[in-house]
Amino acid sequence: MTPEPDPLDRLLDRLRDFPEPPGNLKADVRYQIARRSERPAKPGLLGGFDAVFGRPSFAIVFVAACVFLGMFLAEVRLERLNAERGTKIAQSYLRLIDPLMEAKAGKIATPQQ
Amino acid sequence: MKRSFIVLVAGLAAGGLAHFGWYAARANRLPDTGGLEVQMAWMKEELNLSDQQFSEIKTIHEESSPRLLALSAQVARMRAEYAAFEHERATTGQINFIEFAQFVSQRRKVDLECFHWTQRLAVETSRSLTAIQQEHYRKLLAPILKSAPSLSIN
Numbered sequence: 027m028t029p030e031p032d033p034l035d036r037l038l039d040r041l042r043d044f045p046e047p048p049g050n051l052k053a054d055v056r057y058q059i060a061r062r063s064e065r066p067a068k069p070g071l072l073g074g075f076d077a078v079f080g081r082p083s084f085a086i087v088f089v090a091a092c093v094f095l096g097m098f099l100a101e102v103r104l105e106r107l108n109a110e111r112g113t114k115i116a117q118s119y120l121r122l123i124d125p126l127m128e129a130k131a132g133k134i135a136t137p138q139q
Numbered sequence: 140m141k142r143s144f145i146v147l148v149a150g151l152a153a154g155g156l157a158h159f160g161w162y163a164a165r166a167n168r169l170p171d172t173g174g175l176e177v178q179m180a181w182m183k184e185e186l187n188l189s190d191q192q193f194s195e196i197k198t199i200h201e202e203s204s205p206r207l208l209a210l211s212a213q214v215a216r217m218r219a220e221y222a223a224f225e226h227e228r229a230t231t232g233q234i235n236f237i238e239f240a241q242f243v244s245q246r247r248k249v250d251l252e253c254f255h256w257t258q259r260l261a262v263e264t265s266r267s268l269t270a271i272q273q274e275h276y277r278k279l280l281a282p283i284l285k286s287a288p289s290l291s292i293n
Contacts, residue, residue, distance in 0.1 A: 088150045
């Protein structure tokens with residue numbers, strides 16, 4: 027009784043027909059491994075910063091944004107300055123139309139007889 | 140890396156220059172806070188006055204301000220006199236009652252005149268204003284109205 031042919035045997039038989047690998051295959055494989063291991067690692071925080079700031083378009087946008095931010099903050103300060111100025115003018119106006127204003131502020135009332 | 144650093148520093152420097160430059164240029168354009176002209180310009184803006192209202196109110200203030208300034212100087216002088224009386228009383232324990240009575244009488248006259256001029260100015264100004272402007276003006280005069288409840292601007 028002959029056993030049924032195993033399909034794997036057929037495949038193993040075909041494998042013998044493959045040509046011999048080139049002689050420098052080993053060296054080639056080692057070279058490729060060495061080359062891949064030399065590849066730089068993923069960029070870190072500094073690398074990312076450098077990559078972003080290195081782009082000319084980003085550099086222009088960044089400088090322009092800094093200029094606008096500076097002007098915006100100056101406007102905020104000016105708004106506060108203007109409000110203080112308004113208060114000062116109001117006080118000087120009150121002092122002008124009411125000469126007794128400072129006396130009242132200084133708590134010096136008209137002396138009683 | 141060097142290039143990125145230069146961009147960062149350039150951005151910060153440009154922002155700083157823009158901030159201080161803009162602030163200095165705009166702040167220098169703001170006028171001083173003293174003087175009738177500045178006060179009138181402020182009132183025009185604050186009360187949203189028309190040109191005619193502004194002209195009327197400016198005239199009222201220009202007419203009253205010399206007397207008000209003179210009264211203000213008189214009040215300051217009398218405050219100094221009062222301080223001198225007080226100093227004398229504290230140091231010698233005595234006071235010239237006749238002089239003091241004259242001072243009190245004069246001070247009352249000045250106070251009354253101040254009240255009269257303030258009231259007159261406020262009422263005349265108020266007459267040139269609309270109801271909404273009058274309400275706003277009343278708010279501006281709140282410190283005066285609070286210290287002198289008998290003063291009315293209507």
